[in-house]
Amino acid sequence: MDPQDFLNTANVLVNSSEESDLRSSVSRSYYAVILFYRNYFAGKLNFLPEKLNPAVHKFVPECFNACDPVEVKKIGEKINRLKQDRTNADYILSKTVSSTKAKDCLRSAKELIDYSISNQTEIAVLAQATDRAKARKLI
């Protein structure tokens, strides 16, 4: 299956009135993004996507965050924001997760996946990913 399939799951759950479903929707939205980019980096750098687990949560946003173009750094920060929302949804039960929050996360996830990386940006991002993959002995 494709990571984007999680967006379909998130889309189903987001219409539920149960908070547990809304929390799961946020979580699926996040995983759609993080696994999409995990597979992207694995495909570009030729390593098995699963080999990046469990570091994937840190690896993916860092590859964007460490790049110079401001717009690319912002992608990293937006992934981190979704990661925080997912952390709150999955672990911080004292914080209510509303339908609005779940819908916003779903839209953010779609936008992050739809973000088109220009050739120049891709070179910069992949350079960062290569360094990090080497440090983790993935390549």
Next chain:
Amino acid sequence: MTNYFKLNSTLISDEIDLGRLMGDIVFQKTEEIDDTVSNEFARRLPSIGRTTAWEDVELSDQDTSRPIVVGVSRSPKTFMVTLQIGERSFQRVCVTTEKTTQPSHVSYLLPYTLLTKKQESFSPDFHEIINRVNSLFQSELARGSATSQAIEEAPTEKINEIITAECLEFCKLHNIIKTLNECLYQVKKNFIFVQKVQAELSYFHDDEELDNEPHVEIEVKVDTSREIAESNYDNWLDWFVKKVPDTIRKFFILTIDRV
């Protein structure tokens, strides 16, 4: 002479080379507006500010329809005009600096057309906007003094800000108090309709996470549409990634809770 104004309420200059602005949507002064009004608008523009919602508008070459006014609404010190181009709608938010908001202020903000990358201008029906804003004000005046009392309260100036003790301790330990304060200041500066701001310590609880470092989560509770909240967030983020070094940025994450 033609005046151009960039997004984000930043006055660029008179007679600017439009070529430099390719990719941006700019406001172009319409010819029938006299220079007195134009200069007054230019003088006020930075402080009137917060027209950031325009940034949500990404006009493409396919957007050839004339913008249609689909709604006008107002909160204290702020009014919002919703326009529609083709099938898409977008909003413009304007915040006045005056204690009392009068319809006349609207005229400073409206006589500008949108330009696309193709440099074709799309002019909303300003008369329609002004009429609807005027109707809105008149209906509010008819409702009595509750409005004028509300107008004097700027929503962005009274933010309920909470920093937890644990978070404060963490920031002291890492010598990042100054950055925390700056982050909060930028929240006040960039977000509108903020109901609450909370800074607290958080951890990534992912069971796969190798290093579970704490960080500060700044949660902003706002009462706006997603488009506006995201636009405000984008401005905040712009400042964040440009001004805060990577080594410090890792300590902060801003989340938005829309009510």
